[in-house]
Amino acid sequence: MINKKRVVVIGAGFAGLQIVKKLANYDELEVVLIDRTNHHLFQPLLYQVASAVLSPADIAIPSRSLTTDFKNVKVIMSEVTKVNFKSNIVHFQDREIDYDYLVLAMGARTSFFGNDSWEKYTFGLKNLKDALALRRRLLVTFEQAELAGDVVTARRLLNYTIVGGGPTGVEIAGAIAELSYQILRKDFRNIDPGLAKITLIEAGPRILGTFHESLSAFAQAKLEKRGILVLTNSPVKKIDAKGVHLPKGLIESKTVIWAAGVQGTALAESLGLGLDRGKRIFVDKQCRAKGKENVFVVGDAANFSEGLERPLPGVSPVAMQQGRYVADWILNDIKGKTSKDFVYNDKGSMATIGRKDAVAEVGNWRMKGLLGWFAWLFVHLFYQVGFKNKISILITWVWSYVSVRAGARLIQEEIPKDK
Amino acid sequence: MINKKRVVVIGAGFAGLQIVKKLANYDELEVVLIDRTNHHLFQPLLYQVASAVLSPADIAIPSRSLTTDFKNVKVIMSEVTKVNFKSNIVHFQDREIDYDYLVLAMGARTSFFGNDSWEKYTFGLKNLKDALALRRRLLVTFEQAELAGDVVTARRLLNYTIVGGGPTGVEIAGAIAELSYQILRKDFRNIDPGLAKITLIEAGPRILGTFHESLSAFAQAKLEKRGILVLTNSPVKKIDAKGVHLPKGLIESKTVIWAAGVQGTALAESLGLGLDRGKRIFVDKQCRAKGKENVFVVGDAANFSEGLERPLPGVSPVAMQQGRYVADWILNDIKGKTSKDFVYNDKGSMATIGRKDAVAEVGNWRMKGLLGWFAWLFVHLFYQVGFKNKISILITWVWSYVSVRAGARLIQEEIPKDK
Numbered sequence: 059m060i061n062k063k064r065v066v067v068i069g070a071g072f073a074g075l076q077i078v079k080k081l082a083n084y085d086e087l088e089v090v091l092i093d094r095t096n097h098h099l100f101q102p103l104l105y106q107v108a109s110a111v112l113s114p115a116d117i118a119i120p121s122r123s124l125t126t127d128f129k130n131v132k133v134i135m136s137e138v139t140k141v142n143f144k145s146n147i148v149h150f151q152d153r154e155i156d157y158d159y160l161v162l163a164m165g166a167r168t169s170f171f172g173n174d175s176w177e178k179y180t181f182g183l184k185n186l187k188d189a190l191a192l193r194r195r196l197l198v199t200f201e202q203a204e205l206a207g208d209v210v211t212a213r214r215l216l217n218y219t220i221v222g223g224g225p226t227g228v229e230i231a232g233a234i235a236e237l238s239y240q241i242l243r244k245d246f247r248n249i250d251p252g253l254a255k256i257t258l259i260e261a262g263p264r265i266l267g268t269f270h271e272s273l274s275a276f277a278q279a280k281l282e283k284r285g286i287l288v289l290t291n292s293p294v295k296k297i298d299a300k301g302v303h304l305p306k307g308l309i310e311s312k313t314v315i316w317a318a319g320v321q322g323t324a325l326a327e328s329l330g331l332g333l334d335r336g337k338r339i340f341v342d343k344q345c346r347a348k349g350k351e352n353v354f355v356v357g358d359a360a361n362f363s364e365g366l367e368r369p370l371p372g373v374s375p376v377a378m379q380q381g382r383y384v385a386d387w388i389l390n391d392i393k394g395k396t397s398k399d400f401v402y403n404d405k406g407s408m409a410t411i412g413r414k415d416a417v418a419e420v421g422n423w424r425m426k427g428l429l430g431w432f433a434w435l436f437v438h439l440f441y442q443v444g445f446k447n448k449i450s451i452l453i454t455w456v457w458s459y460v461s462v463r464a465g466a467r468l469i470q471e472e473i474p475k476d477k
Numbered sequence: 478m479i480n481k482k483r484v485v486v487i488g489a490g491f492a493g494l495q496i497v498k499k500l501a502n503y504d505e506l507e508v509v510l511i512d513r514t515n516h517h518l519f520q521p522l523l524y525q526v527a528s529a530v531l532s533p534a535d536i537a538i539p540s541r542s543l544t545t546d547f548k549n550v551k552v553i554m555s556e557v558t559k560v561n562f563k564s565n566i567v568h569f570q571d572r573e574i575d576y577d578y579l580v581l582a583m584g585a586r587t588s589f590f591g592n593d594s595w596e597k598y599t600f601g602l603k604n605l606k607d608a609l610a611l612r613r614r615l616l617v618t619f620e621q622a623e624l625a626g627d628v629v630t631a632r633r634l635l636n637y638t639i640v641g642g643g644p645t646g647v648e649i650a651g652a653i654a655e656l657s658y659q660i661l662r663k664d665f666r667n668i669d670p671g672l673a674k675i676t677l678i679e680a681g682p683r684i685l686g687t688f689h690e691s692l693s694a695f696a697q698a699k700l701e702k703r704g705i706l707v708l709t710n711s712p713v714k715k716i717d718a719k720g721v722h723l724p725k726g727l728i729e730s731k732t733v734i735w736a737a738g739v740q741g742t743a744l745a746e747s748l749g750l751g752l753d754r755g756k757r758i759f760v761d762k763q764c765r766a767k768g769k770e771n772v773f774v775v776g777d778a779a780n781f782s783e784g785l786e787r788p789l790p791g792v793s794p795v796a797m798q799q800g801r802y803v804a805d806w807i808l809n810d811i812k813g814k815t816s817k818d819f820v821y822n823d824k825g826s827m828a829t830i831g832r833k834d835a836v837a838e839v840g841n842w843r844m845k846g847l848l849g850w851f852a853w854l855f856v857h858l859f860y861q862v863g864f865k866n867k868i869s870i871l872i873t874w875v876w877s878y879v880s881v882r883a884g885a886r887l888i889q890e891e892i893p894k895d896k
Contacts, residue, residue: 096620096888113532115885122664123882132666135620135888153624178896190892198895201515201554205572245541247551446876446884450869457865463542465865466534469515469554472892473609476617477597 063392064088066148066155068138068325069163070098070121072374073357075443076381077161082128086392089131090157092150096120096135099186100442102374103451105226107189109233110197110464114186116451119444138164141329143350159352159388162326162339163381166358166372169321169336176297180316183226190470195313196234197469200242200251207248216254219302219311221294222318223260223267225409228277230315231258232412235284241464256286257309259302261293261318266409266417268371273417276426280411294318320372326359334361334369343399344387345380354387356380362400374441375405410434413459482811483507485567485574487557487744488582489517489540491793492776494862495800496580501547505811508550509574511567515539515554518605519861521793522870524645526608528652529616529883533605535870538863557583560748562769578771578807581745581758582800585777585791588740588755595716599735602645609889614732615653616888619661619670626667635673638721638730640713641737642679642686644828647696649734650677651831654703660883675705676728678721680712680737685828685836687790692836695845699830713737739791745778753780753788762818763806764799773806775799781819793860794824829853832878 065081067074070093081089097118106112125131140149147156168182181192196218203212216238220231238254245251258265258281264274265281265288278288289304296303301311322337331347332340338361340348345362347353357377363369370376379402387397406420408430416430425433435455442448454465484500486493489512500508516537525531544550559568566575587601600611615637622631635657639650657673664670677684677700683693684700684707697707708723715722720730741756750766751759757780759767764781766772776796782788789795798821806816825839827849835849844852854874861867873884 095890096616096886113534113885114889115532115887118887120664120886122661123886126663133664134624136624151624181896186887187890187892190889191895194892195895197515205553205555205570242541244545245539245552446873446880446882449872449876450884453868453872454865457868461865463865465869466532467515467539467542468534468537468605470533470609470892471514471606472894473606473613473889475891476610476614477600 062086062088063158064090064156065159065161065388066090066092066157067161067163068092068148069165069357069359070095070133071101071163071165071357071377073377073381074161074163075124076378077163077356077385078125078128078131080382080385081130081388082125083130084389085130087130087388089128090134090155091121091125091131092134092136092138092148093121094135094137096122098124098443100447101184102438103442104183104186104189105230105233107186107466108183108192108196108230109237110193110467111233111458112451112454113466114190116447116454117442118186119447124443138325143353146352157352159391160354161384162329162347162353162355162359163357163377164323164325164359166320166338167323168316169319170316171319173297176316179297179299180221180314182316183230184320192315193466194469196237197467199312200246201469203249203253204246205248209249209253212249212253213255214310215312216251217301217311218254218313218315219257219259219309220315220317221259221297221302222316223258223262223265223288223290224317225266225407227258227260227315227317228265228281228409228411230317231256231281231286232284232410232415235281235286236412237464239285240462257311258286258288259292259294259304259309260288260290262290264290268407269409269417270419270424273419273424273426277409277411277417280415284412320358322359331355336361338369344397345384345400354384356384362402370402373407376402379403408434408437481505481507482577483509483575484578484580484807485509485511485576486580486582487511487567488584488776488778489514489552490520490582490584490776490796492796492800493580493582494543495797496582496775496804497544497547497550499801499804500549500807501544502549503808504549506549506807508547509553509576510540510544510550511553511555511557511569512540513554513556515541517543517862519866520603521857522861523602523605523608524649524652526605526885527602527611527615527649528656529612529886530652530877531870531873532885533609535866535873536861537605538866543862557744562772565771576771578810579773580803581748581766581772581774581778582776582796583742583744583778585739585757586742587735588738589735590738592716595735598716598718599640599733601735602649603739611734612885613888615656616886618731619665620888622668622672623665624667628668628672631668631672632674633729634731635670636720636730637673637732637734638676638678638728639734639736640678640716640721641735642677642681642684642707642709643736644685644826646677646679646734646736647684647700647828647830649736650675650700650705651703651829651834654700654705655831656883658704659881676730677705677707678711678713678723678728679707679709681709683709687826688828688836689838689843692838692843692845696828696830696836699834703831739777741778750774755780757788763816764803764819773803775803781821789821792826795821798822827853827856
């Protein structure tokens, strides 16, 4: 009998899932996937859960059913609390497991750049809980405004400010505009949801700063045409109950959405590994935590910058490619072979503004408008995990597009704590 | 200009929705629909949200989008606190509205027959919150059992008892059996979900007591074949942290589901109208609260028993027919015409046991097995409100059937309270 090596993967995101898939059914390996939740989450569509288009289950698939046929893969739903790198042991709850290879793929969390007090005035958009809380807030403000019935109150309630002009900020701004100015408009009698004021705030000189300037300009023009106020060069000074304080004054806002930044997780922070300012773990050219032989860090949790001008961005193609790379690295290693360094193959990036408008670029090749939108739709369906989810999302999109309605316009109450 | 009459409808369930639909676009009438939630809930499929098959939004449609085209209908999301029958005023939050006709259609809530202390040990199945709490409990017990990894702990955790052998109890028992014995079985490595023990408890001599005896026997045999222990003649003496105490002893159970009874709502109780033991409001032959000229009670909130051997059952066909009847009554009344008494046209009843098995009866006409199942599927799709929901449910069902998976196997965390 062969001496099985054990690979422990922390996190069932884009990176973790690719590793597990590539290592599936290798009898020499036992793979253990540990995640706090019971599902893989397709984060790029999270904003559509918030904007009441999709249901949580549309973008969340149980890790277990993704690994049903991988006989050498075990899934553990638990939270890792500690790693002992000397004895190669991962601790979770009151249990532990030892590893031959460890892959840290736990992603990132919202960062307020040291202003943690802002959290209580803002809605994040990193997990399902965030998205459902924001969905509820959005829908409830319209209900409250309808109940009040006067324009002054409505204007105060229907005031949404999004901080951060990256893809997430642009996409949620566009989605709220669609909800307010199109979908809800025909359903209210006392107030006009079109009264909503939507403001997108970006600290830098332009939104979608990682895209080509022409696409930034296109996106801004399209957002403005859709009724969104876009403020660039507007670093946030403070957020409080009144709203967002900018150098040029206060943007009053009942609802502030924070899409301005992420940082490494609390676990990453606690491990004693080398971290950048964003609490990402520095890795070498083979995606290993600096100074560790058998510990890999991939995806949003990693700072991969060796030999590069700037670190690789926290986007899903990086995570997926790093995941596959690490899987291959491990397979090579157990055969006694060495691996080449990781090289990122830039697949480009895209962001949608709303129906019929998106921007996309791959190297010097750029798309915008309707064509960009179709590309965006295709890519987001194609990379969606699971046949049923693809179908379900496709149908919801077609139906939403045709009927100008929202598929999951549901104000959910709290689910009570477990008994 | 005509003097508009106002109809206030409390509750957007099966009854309330029928009234609103029938009164839609009559210029002489203003219709106000008040509901605590923002949606109509298709309760007959609630158990499938609990058993991780469907998403909440599959069976919940915003009341506003159901009434988009009804220009004379206003929707208010609020909780009615008081009714002043003398001055014809409904109070909700810090507001009030007067009515010419009032329709009480607020449904029912779980009843513990005076043993309210049992609530904290049991899961109800009357609203989305209930269903999601139960879904989480079901899925979490399997995760915990897998983590523990030993048979003794697994047996303790995977122990589900359903109290109440009516359609809801039978359906959720069947669904848990499918989840444990089929769907989850291939996805766990340390424990076998097939270890689950499922017990259905009925106080009376047979399950599905309102059905023909042959169908009760068929359903019991099918449930037993699916691995469910069915205990009839077993009135519950007590429920506590250990489980369910029956005359013949304790059924130990980590998870107890209460599907044994309903009663009128707290609002119904507070109105000062005549109530039966189940807190349902007594109505006359024209669905009016006894002694009131312009106050109707319909659906589960009503006790309609005048001239009948027993009160009409709390099922959706009664609610829908009463809703339409009251709408017609009001339309007659504004034309100065009187209405005939309400007559219930029994559409029969059905209950599903699991894939390929259901029972159905209409008068003396009975169906069971595969044919009953198809009838059940058809009826539950047909009466589902909204095209998108029909399609979404149909696809989920076909997919679940073919793949033996659950479409919404999602352990959701609490949604944080609003900020």
